Amino acid sequence: MDSTLTNDESNSAKLIGQRVLRPRQQVEERIRAAIFSGDLRSGERLPAEAELARQFEVSRTTVREALRSLTTQNLIDKVPGAGGGSFVRSIDHHSLGTLLQESLHNLLTLGSLGGEEVAMVRQYLEVPSTRLAAEHRTEEDLNELREIVEQQRTISVDDPNVPDLDERFHAAIARASGNRVLGSFVHALHRETEPVHYLDLSPSVGKTTVKQHQKIVKAIAERDPDAAEAAIVEHLGYLRKHLFPS
Amino acid sequence: MDSTLTNDESNSAKLIGQRVLRPRQQVEERIRAAIFSGDLRSGERLPAEAELARQFEVSRTTVREALRSLTTQNLIDKVPGAGGGSFVRSIDHHSLGTLLQESLHNLLTLGSLGGEEVAMVRQYLEVPSTRLAAEHRTEEDLNELREIVEQQRTISVDDPNVPDLDERFHAAIARASGNRVLGSFVHALHRETEPVHYLDLSPSVGKTTVKQHQKIVKAIAERDPDAAEAAIVEHLGYLRKHLFPS
DNA sequence: TTTCCGGCCGTGGTCAGACCAACTGACCCT
DNA sequence: AGGGTCAGTTGGTCTGACCACGGCCGGAAA
Structure with a gap:
């Protein structure tokens, strides 16, 4: 039943053998x-x-x-x-963020990684991200940030758009930093660590958050990196306290 | 026996049609x-x-x-x-680093991303990485770091193992930080930004690098985060000057 | 007995040809 | 002109067969 010609001459004692690729x-x-x-x-x-x-x-x-x-x-x-x-497909830095987010999502749902480690890395990146934003922001970036904060100020804490607005806020800052890799990373990390936030949010926390956002935008508007860093550190610390109240 | 859950039920529009999946x-x-x-x-x-x-x-x-x-x-x-x-396949944080590195490699070779942006992000992460390493390092981590530096001290600058040793050095620090996400990120970013270094390396630069490495290890050994941060910042700045002599 | 060799066989990998499904565009009917 | 119809192109799926790989086991050789 098997009479076809074979094309394997692979038996040889010398090291001329090479890896056969499928x-x-x-x-x-x-x-x-x-x-x-x-x-x-x-x-x-x-x-x-x-x-x-x-x-x-x-x-x-x-x-x-x-x-x-x-x-x-x-x-x-x-x-x-x-x-x-x-x-x-034209792959740009944006696809990198998507890929990273998917992978993180996998690891988090599989439980082989704790959300705290991810959140920590995100905070490490968001500080320089905000600093850079204060230095490199354009008028356009500024307008977007102000518009987002304005919306956050007017809507209620149980509005379904709250998480989306917060994501847009942090993403806008990361984009304004001018570093696309940084922007993609922050965005991906944010999307994977944020959802837990707004499950139980009191009105006072929401108000404080908006105030801190305004402070950050103000520092960015004034091109003051140090003030921006201080503001984001305060904001992240505040959120951290309400996220992992250990 | 339902395997799909839709969250559009609140919308009473006549949206019966659903995406047909292959x-x-x-x-x-x-x-x-x-x-x-x-x-x-x-x-x-x-x-x-x-x-x-x-x-x-x-x-x-x-x-x-x-x-x-x-x-x-x-x-x-x-x-x-x-x-x-x-x-x-058991996916762990290690696969995340690999994935990230591949994606970065693609973007860099395609030219849609500059190495400078990647290097910058790496530096942002390596500072907290070193700080954490100084706080959380075990005796085992310390021994590995000392062994690596000892090898770096003895070999010549044109030794083919130089890049490998440097990679191991930075990876060991990132691992000692205790944050696996941070470790994977630093490792991936390092592998994609480092190769350019050792193309033209003078003996004096090599010597200085080793000295800076020793300083970093010393700070980590003494569990001194501030000294570790100062040492890594100095090291990164030095490398940066020789990498992008703008 | 112990070792080694050579099939057996289950599994993924590849092949060939056919048909189905989605979409474009030209053509025709109204 | 507008809309419906049909042919053609291309990816998607089906079918059934054979090839390649590698563990297992029985029999031959040491």
Whole structure:
């Protein structure tokens, strides 16, 4: 039943043996290399799966597994239909934040990591983030911050938009810092550590929070890094006391 | 027997239509949920692909695509052979560092991110990392640090092990901090920002680096956070001057 | 007996071809 | 002109087969 020609000549005593790569792995690596080398630029469309299968001389199944892996890695997007295909995804610093957040979420829900460790790192980053924001903020950043705080001041503490506004507030500061890596990190860490806050929030805590926010914005507006640092430290310490009242 | 929960019920609009999910997506989501819910524990082996296909009433192709995606997400490992199969991968804080590093590497090679931004974030994290290390270090941590510095002191500046030793040094400090998230971050950021260092290293720079390392270890040994912070700030500033001599 | 070799066999990996599903665009009918 | 219809392109799924890998076990060799 087995009379096909075999292409394995792998028995050799010398060290000329080399690692054999699976077809899927090779295809995936080739495409990835093409992306990183610039042969395939962002937004560009790859050949159809059938065409790729012809070029690589493998089955469409193998090509699809390679593309599936690349898709999961956020390197390409696949859209069905006539005008569809596989498109090189433009990965920017924003995707880094998303990825980081997902991973953190996994670790937190699996229990192999405590929220306290994450929150601590977030605070370490938010201090320099606020300092930088005070130095580099634009008028546009300032306007956004003021608008957010204004909304926070007017709505009630049990408004469903409270968490969203708080997230936007901290994200806006991180963005104003001018460091995109910092911004992505702070944003991701914030989104993973914040939700616990607003479960039981008293009106007085909400008022104090808004006041502290105003203080931070004021320092940023005046381009005063030291005051901004002091304000954010006070704010984080206050929140910390209500989060982990150990 | 409900597996989906919707929070849109408060909205009494006639929104009956729901997103149609592809089979692969559903299978993937089910398995992921099984992992996170604890039904599948770390290291546990999933049923064979054929068996999963029967249970989900889909083809093996679909199951394989779902498993491929989960594999790429580092949620499961697949091993071929007789005793093989799909195993739930125990994801810990270490995988977070790896993931972060890969993503950073992608962004840096694609040019959509400058190394300077990454280096800056790393420095922001390494200061508290060193402070914490001075407070929480164990005798074991200390021995490792001393051994590393001793090696750095004896080898020459053009030794190929120099980058590796430096990486181990900073990683050991981050680990000694006791915060695993912080440790993973510092390690990943270090691995992505360091390589540029040792391209043109003069003997005097090497000597100074080792001296600064010794100073840091001394402060950590004496459990003196302030001295440790001062030492690491000096070290980072020195390196920065030789990295970005703007 | 002990060791080693060579199949058996379960499992993932790949292949081939077909059909289904989503979408585009041109074409036709009103 | 507007809207519906149909063909064509492309990804998504199905089917069934075979290949590659590696643990297991029985039999041969030391």
